[in-house]
Amino acid sequence: MSAPTTGTTGTTTGPHDGAGRTAPTPRRVVPAPTTESQPFWDGCARGELLMQRCGACGRWWFPPSNRCQHCWSDEVGWHRLSGRAEVYSFTVFHRAYAAELAAQLPYVVAVVTVEEGPRLITNVVGCDPDDVHVGMAVQVAFEPLAEGVSLHVFRPLTAAPPTPSA
Amino acid sequence: MYGRSAAIVGAAHSRLGEVPGSTAIGLMADAAVAAVADAGLTPADVDGIVVRGPDDEYAFQQQLGERLGLDAAFSTSLDNGGASQTLAVILASLAIEAGLATTVLCGYARNSWTRTRQTGSRRARMNQATHNRRREWRDSFGYFGEPATHALGAQRHMATYGTTKEHLGHVAVQVREHATRNPHAQMQTPLTMAEYLDARPVTSPFGVFDCSLRTDGAGAVVVTSLDRARDLPHNPVVVRGFGSQNNLRGWTVDDNMVRTAAQRSGERAYRIADVTAADIDTAQLYDCFTYMVLAQVEDYGFCPKGEGGEFIAGGALRLDGAIPTNTSGGQLSEGHVEGMLQVVEAVRQLRHEYPLDRQVPDARLALVSGHGGNTVCHTSLVLERA
Numbered sequence: 001m002s003a004p005t006t007g008t009t010g011t012t013t014g015p016h017d018g019a020g021r022t023a024p025t026p027r028r029v030v031p032a033p034t035t036e037s038q039p040f041w042d043g044c045a046r047g048e049l050l051m052q053r054c055g056a057c058g059r060w061w062f063p064p065s066n067r068c069q070h071c072w073s074d075e076v077g078w079h080r081l082s083g084r085a086e087v088y089s090f091t092v093f094h095r096a097y098a099a100e101l102a103a104q105l106p107y108v109v110a111v112v113t114v115e116e117g118p119r120l121i122t123n124v125v126g127c128d129p130d131d132v133h134v135g136m137a138v139q140v141a142f143e144p145l146a147e148g149v150s151l152h153v154f155r156p157l158t159a160a161p162p163t164p165s166a
Numbered sequence: 167m168y169g170r171s172a173a174i175v176g177a178a179h180s181r182l183g184e185v186p187g188s189t190a191i192g193l194m195a196d197a198a199v200a201a202v203a204d205a206g207l208t209p210a211d212v213d214g215i216v217v218r219g220p221d222d223e224y225a226f227q228q229q230l231g232e233r234l235g236l237d238a239a240f241s242t243s244l245d246n247g248g249a250s251q252t253l254a255v256i257l258a259s260l261a262i263e264a265g266l267a268t269t270v271l272c273g274y275a276r277n278s279w280t281r282t283r284q285t286g287s288r289r290a291r292m293n294q295a296t297h298n299r300r301r302e303w304r305d306s307f308g309y310f311g312e313p314a315t316h317a318l319g320a321q322r323h324m325a326t327y328g329t330t331k332e333h334l335g336h337v338a339v340q341v342r343e344h345a346t347r348n349p350h351a352q353m354q355t356p357l358t359m360a361e362y363l364d365a366r367p368v369t370s371p372f373g374v375f376d377c378s379l380r381t382d383g384a385g386a387v388v389v390t391s392l393d394r395a396r397d398l399p400h401n402p403v404v405v406r407g408f409g410s411q412n413n414l415r416g417w418t419v420d421d422n423m424v425r426t427a428a429q430r431s432g433e434r435a436y437r438i439a440d441v442t443a444a445d446i447d448t449a450q451l452y453d454c455f456t457y458m459v460l461a462q463v464e465d466y467g468f469c470p471k472g473e474g475g476e477f478i479a480g481g482a483l484r485l486d487g488a489i490p491t492n493t494s495g496g497q498l499s500e501g502h503v504e505g506m507l508q509v510v511e512a513v514r515q516l517r518h519e520y521p522l523d524r525q526v527p528d529a530r531l532a533l534v535s536g537h538g539g540n541t542v543c544h545t546s547l548v549l550e551r552a
Contacts, residue, residue: 029305037302063303069415089325089423091317094367097310109309109369111318111418119418123307134325151306 028100030146037064039078044150049081049140051118062118083140085112085154088119092129108132112154126155168438172259173395173402173552176205176388177513182501183352184279185382190219191229193384194275198234201386206399207269212388214240214261214270216254218504220277230273240267247538248452249410250274251385251505252545258389259405268390274506275384282380300540312454313377315541317369319423320457324371326424326472329460331371333475335362337456338375338498340483345495347524352379353499376456378497385506387513392552402552403516406531407439413542426458427544428465428535436467439548441531443467446548448515448526449489450508452537453496462535463489466546490526505536509547516551 033041040063043050053060054068055075067074090110096102108124110132124132125141138154145151178200180193194217202212215238219226226243230236240261244250251274258270304310323329339359345351357375365373395402411430413422436442443466451462460474468489469477483491494500494511501507512532518525534547 028308029301031302031306033302088418089318089322091314091321091372092367092370093308093314094369095313097308101308101310104308107308109307109314109318121304121307121309121418134322145306153307 028145028151030149031151036066040064041149043078043080044142044152045148047142047150049083049114049152050078051081051114051116052076053079053116060116060118062120081140082115084157085114085138085140087111087124087132087134087136087138088113089134090124090132092132110154112138120152123153124155125153131156168259168407169263170404170406171392172262172389172405173392174255174387174405174509174513174549175390175395175398175400175402176201176203176207176386177510178204178386179350179503179507179510180275180384182350182381182383182503182507185277186280186283188277188280188382190223190275190277190384191226191233193277193382194219194226194230194273194386195233197273197275197384197386198230198271201271201273201388204400205388205390207388207390209234209236211269211390212236212238212271214238214258214267216240216242216244216257216270217273217275218244218250218254219275220281226275230271238267240270245539246412246536246543246545247540248454248504249536249538249543249545251509252408252534252536252547253410255387255389255405255509255547256408256410256545259408262389262391268394270389271386272389272509273384273386274504276503277382278380278502279382311369312541313372314369315417316455316457317372319417319426319461320371320455323424323457323461327475329472329475331363332359333460333479334371334376334456335359336475336478337453337459337483338362340478340481340487341453341459341492341496342499343484344493344524345499348495348500351495351500352381353495372455372457375498378454378502379499381501381503383501383503383507385503385510387509395552401517403513404550404552405547406550407435407437407441407548408546409434409436409438410543410545412539412544415542417541422542424461425471426461426465426537427542428462428537428546431535431544431546432466432533435533435546435548439550441548445531446489446533447529447531448493448512449491449533449535450493450512451491451496451533451535452505452508453492453498454502454537456498458537459483459491459496462537463491466533466535485524485526493524493526504538505534508534508536512547512549516549518551
């Protein structure tokens with residue numbers, strides 16, 4: 001059995017570049033948006049969680065696309081979500097698949113169902129990993145990753161405002 | 167409707183485990199040559215190749231044809247991940263029945279151990295083969311590796327049905343028991359429940375013994391017409407039926423990670439083969455993780471949905487159990503060759519090749535499954551001793 005990745009403190013370094021220098025590795029991979037997903041990431045940078053909803057049939061989908069997943073219409077519109085979601089499932093990482101992740105262990109990767117319907121992959125932060133459970137109510141938060149780039153993560157929903165039934 | 171006119175006549179695997187300096191195509195050639203010899207055929211008999219190699223190797227079937235000096239009437243490489251290897255047998259059977267080819271070589275090869283030695287980190291390898299979309303929507307969250315994907319399913323199954331960590335442990339322990347009788351298996355020492363529960367955690371609820379092995383290895387089978395098969399050395403193994411289901415909208419959609427594509431794939435396979443779950447004598451299931459065995463015994467109807475944990479805890483997977491499963495040790499204990507060894511093991515069980523301590527008594531019908539392609543593609547085979 002191999003030992004888990006070590007190096008939980010100090011700086012980590014990335015692969016050598018062509019000139020033989022090493023570059024610092026960011027704590028997280030910074031996503032590279034596509035033309036289709038750019039509005040989503042622009043929303044995150046503003047602190048807004050956006051998804052696409054069909055102008056023809058009114059249904060939501062994720063990840064971003066140029067057509068409605070349900071009725072194939074190209075009447076695609078971006079809309080702001082409530083930010084509330086429920087944990088559908090989760091897993092706690094105890095193993096670092098990259099050196100820079102070692103310092104974050106253990107961390108929670110979750111699938112959450114947003115109030116509007118679609119599911120997305122995220123982290124649940126702001127609580128002990130042992131306290132995360134299926135069905136847990138969570139609320140979006142944004143973590144700055146780089147200049148102009150923020151990542152959508154979820155925290156336990158505290159002081160929940162009354163949720164009016166739709 | 168498929169006329170059940172194809173049969174598997176040759177089956178083999180290469181060296182398994184850590185094979186220093188190996189290449190995937192080299193291992194593929196080893197298994198292919200052995201499978202053709204096992205079939206009692208010659209290179210000139212082979213006019214079809216349906217194979218798969220590592221995801222970053224383009225046109226693996228062309229590489230194999232070049233290496234073995236074969237042209238082919240019918241040939242392709244497949245892209246359904248771990249569901250490809252059973253799909254290869256389906257395509258071969260259809261091609262033979264349709265008259266596109268007479269004798270088709272099916273196989274898969276990987277050199278995961280050797281690659282890890284050569285390229286270092288898992289991350290470096292993963293990034294090479296990783297889909298851009300996955301990079302955008304997973305990597306920033308530290309979501310790497312397939313254990314997490316299946317762990318999400320296991321966790322949801324636990325919350326839904328009360329499945330426990332011990333239930334998953336029974337899969338690992340019983341499959342290991344089979345491997346202790348397989349001289350080719352990578353893991354031949356028995357595994358106790360205590361050792362299972364003490365194992366280093368990976369991604370909850372999985373520890374290392376919930377995960378399949380890293381393997382250099384290849385497997386291959388030869389499919390031909392049943393008419394021709396009757397003249398060959400081994401008792402033919404008829405491709406009696408097959409099915410597939412591809413939940414292309416994703417693993418996280420609906421309840422796909424709990425009620426997997428195996429369910430509908432299995433229904434189709436049973437219908438085409440005209441059998442029921444109760445008729446199956448042995449199952450060779452795609453066991454990338456313990457959870458997938460638990461989910462599949464339910465999805466294939468060996469027990470009701472949600473009761474897989476208790477069913478397996480009762481010894482179901484053992485040689486004398488309700489459904490002897492992964493009797494070679496599977497990918498958890500024999501070696502992870504992406505489902506190809508499951509096909510090879512089913513053939514050997516149906517030929518009654520094994521000593522009594524490893525043979526499923528009077529095995530007549532075997533179910534083989536493949537699962538993969540971002541966890542949404544599933545393929546099933548029903549094989550029958552002629």
